[in-house]
Amino acid sequence: MTALVEQLKGGLDAPICLTWELTYACNLECVHCLSSSGRRDPRELTTDEAKAVLDELHALQVFYINIGGGEPMIRRDFFELVEYSIGRGIGVKFSTNGAFIDAAKAKRLTDLDYLDIQISLDGTDAVTNDAVRGDGSYATAIRAMEHLRDAGFVERNGPFKISVVVTRHNVDQLDEFKALADSFGAQLRITRLRPSGRGADAWHDLHPTNAQQRQIYEWLLAHGEQVLTGDSFFHLNALGEENLPGLNLCGAGRVVCLIDPIGDVYACPFVIHDEFKAGNVRDAGGFARIWKQSELFTELRQPQSAGACASCGSYDACQGGCMAAKFFTGLPLDGPDPECVGGEGELALAGVASGAAPRPMADHSKPPRPVAVSLGRR
């Protein structure tokens, strides 16, 4: 295993985990949105440009892509692109809030081969979920799941996923999330909250406490392979003898990358910031050149220093955690994760001056709604 991890650190010929955000437009405004989505960007890739990227990914033998957004189903060419991708032998997993999955769309999705769906949900009740994802979003997600169930999606394509970002407020609902997924024949996927996008501001209030981190670790050990995590909790491996299933490394620029709606390529979906931008698919040489030769990705594939973590006995297990989490909380990249289970992150965070952490970029949030002022008629 370790030998493999060392290999992967040097990078792969093509990404394993490529996220492609099709649009910054979204019907919701989740407080922790990693891409600060809301409004469409006029520079978003056209249908033809997107197909050209898919041709490239096909040539690189990318097995599947993770489509996200914003809300990807808002794009009018959503089905056209998904069908084109699948036709090129690139499987599709896509993340959605479910708002556009009605009975007819559920049927259409069910009829596609090599398609997997992740419905985002951040609470097992409307109060918990809607506090983060917005009014009505719980009911919307459940309705989408019901449509998929009625269309026979699970029977034909296997379990769809219920995708949960674990926060301070829903960590006690893990068993209930699991039961909900089971009741739909779906699979639960839980991932770590990072201080990315609008999450940079929400993180301090939402990220799990130290005691809750242990709770997550133990819950994951107990449920092991039945629950997906995107291998996002490896920083918790420092808590015990036993490692969580999955790859134990930061894959940014090595096995992971992001193509954003305007074609910018970042090292990972959680680092939308110029410092982690490797190029644009519209540039000469396209995506392949960026993946294989960009300065940034080449640098990320060099051995990284453990910095302040070097003296920690848990470094092998935890690898110093998540680069994005460090970056957007203002911590050095070669040091402890802000959620270091040894408490080193908390100490380090105390030394970051307020306002010193880099701000996420490419903000596409909707403008704040005007405050309703009642103009009394006189």
Next chain:
Amino acid sequence: MTTVAAHPVLGRSLDLHPQVALRPEPFGALAYHYDTRRLVFLKHPDVVRVVRELGNHDTVADTLTACDIAPVRHDAFASAISSLLDSEMLRDRTG
């Protein structure tokens, strides 16, 4: 020296599952199964060579010989192949 019974998988006729794609990588290859959506790392170029050749020979043992895998390594290859069979990356050839 003790003689160990030959691994049972050595006598079987196997093939790469038709829904599996192999992609060469510096360490060997990645295998992806489009139906189960499972990704497996083939961590040695020799394993990749053998897996690609399975369909061209009667048995696993024949494949190993044809690929010039030294007899002392056959058992190690047999267990790698069994686990690929368990994860449905490989399947039995019928007829």
